[in-house]
Amino acid sequence: MNQSINIFIALLISAKLFAADYKPPIIFTKAEIVNASTTRIPFKIVDQLIVVEVELLNIEGNFIIDTGSETLILNSVHFKTTTRFRQENKQASGVHGNIDNVREKLLDKLSIESLNLEQLNADVIDLSHIEKIKKIEVLGIIGYNVLKDFEIFIDMHLNQITLSKTDKNGELLSKKVYAETIHDSINFKLKNHTIVLDALIENHKVKFGLDTGAEYNQLNKKLDSEILDYFYPSKELGLTGASGKKTQVMAGKLYRVKLNDSIYFGPMKTVLTNLKKMNSAFNTNLDGVLGFEFFAQQRTIINYKKQKLYFIKFPIIKP
Structure with missing residues (x-):
């Protein structure tokens, strides 16, 4: 660095x-x-x-x-x-x-x-x-x-x-940690080690995993066409998984994603893929995965023990 x-x-x-x-x-x-x-x-x-x-x-x-x-x-x-x-x-x-x-x-x-x-x-x-x-x-x-x-x-x-x-209840051992102010929060469910979020694509309910190691968001190509209408494909992409195996997927942008009425996202780079193997491996039933694009739009705090996400606003930069 x-x-x-x-x-x-x-x-x-x-x-x-x-x-x-x-x-x-x-x-x-x-x-x-x-x-x-x-x-x-x-x-x-x-x-x-x-x-x-x-x-x-x-x-x-x-x-x-x-x-x-x-x-x-x-x-x-x-x-x-x-x-x-x-x-x-x-x-x-x-x-x-x-x-x-x-x-x-x-x-x-x-x-x-x-x-x-x-x-x-x-x-x-x-x-x-x-x-x-x-x-x-x-x-x-x-x-x-x-x-x-x-x-x-x-x-x-x-x-x-x-x-x-944090202590066993997820409380910070020190209260003087962040200079910034938390402006919003949302609960999540922890499935083994996977953070599972309830979200919306337009008005359609979906479940997303949250993964800092996901370079692109992933969306299950088996979802209803009404949800896939908000995915705009642009090109094919070679995606290499944890096993080293390469898979061809369709890449594009996903629109209209929000966690609630105040936590929403602009268009996010996303790949359309089959999540069957991932859901089987992690014993989950996810409709997609939110990764780098999520964190690029939201300054995020993860508290595993409270099973809660907190959000801090990006500063307004004046021209």
């Missing part, structure tokens, strides 16, 4: 992977401490993916922030399988199919300064296809099992994520 932030956060993982007295560091190398329970991490956008800079086990590089991922994922290209693993040849599910040859690593403890997370699982998967397509080195993916104990403010205006530790 090119941002000049001089405060660093050191995260320590005490893992039973090496000698007992060895504690390899993981460091968000550009993070800023706000208070004892809150940190801000700048990110860069790489092809509609939110990417933060991390140092883990003496390797420094990029991690993708992905609420659609259930676990912390390490790229087997950079983290060699020379250490002990809890489980071998595991199978995981991605949006476009199953991912084979997954190994699972157990991390005893991860701490962000005074913020502790116990017993984290990290899946070890070959992510070389993402590196090839995005033309960047990717160490891994930060998913739900890391993020769930925080309130997460994803701010596309300032290109930063604020992580603030």
Whole structure:
């Protein structure tokens, strides 16, 4: 990253992977401490993916922030399988199919300064296809099992994520977190690790998953034609899923999406696809997925424990 932030956060993982007295560091190398329970991490956008800079086990590089991922994922290209693993040849599910040859690593403890997370699982998967397509080195993916104990403010205006530790009820441990004012909120349902939103396309009720790792919104091509009338196709696009498999989809823009009478969206880049495999993998019944385009239009705070989204207005920039 090119941002000049001089405060660093050191995260320590005490893992039973090496000698007992060895504690390899993981460091968000550009993070800023706000208070004892809150940190801000700048990110860069790489092809509609939110990417933060991390140092883990003496390797420094990029991690993708992905609420659609259930676990912390390490790229087997950079983290060699020379250490002990809890489980071998595991199978995981991605949006476009199953991912084979997954190994699972157990991390005893991860701490962000005074913020502790116990017993984290990290899946070890070959992510070389993402590196090839995005033309960047990717160490891994930060998913739900890391993020769930925080309130997460994803701010596309300032290109930063604020992580603030919450108690068991989702209440912030510190009340002095945001300088901005929350102007609206909406409830969601948590299906396993998937955020499920009730929404409207014009006056038609739909269910959307919310996923920071979705480069484009996705709409189920099996929906009624009355709903698909609000999708305006423009071109075919090759979409590569978590398994590395490429699928041809129709890309265009989706109009008339709103969460309620006050939270609505302009036209959003969307792909028309079959969501059967995703719904089966995640045990959901979604009509679509809202991703980067959602966060580009709404400065959003996610609170998993309260199952609530909060929204902060973009500032009005005078010419």
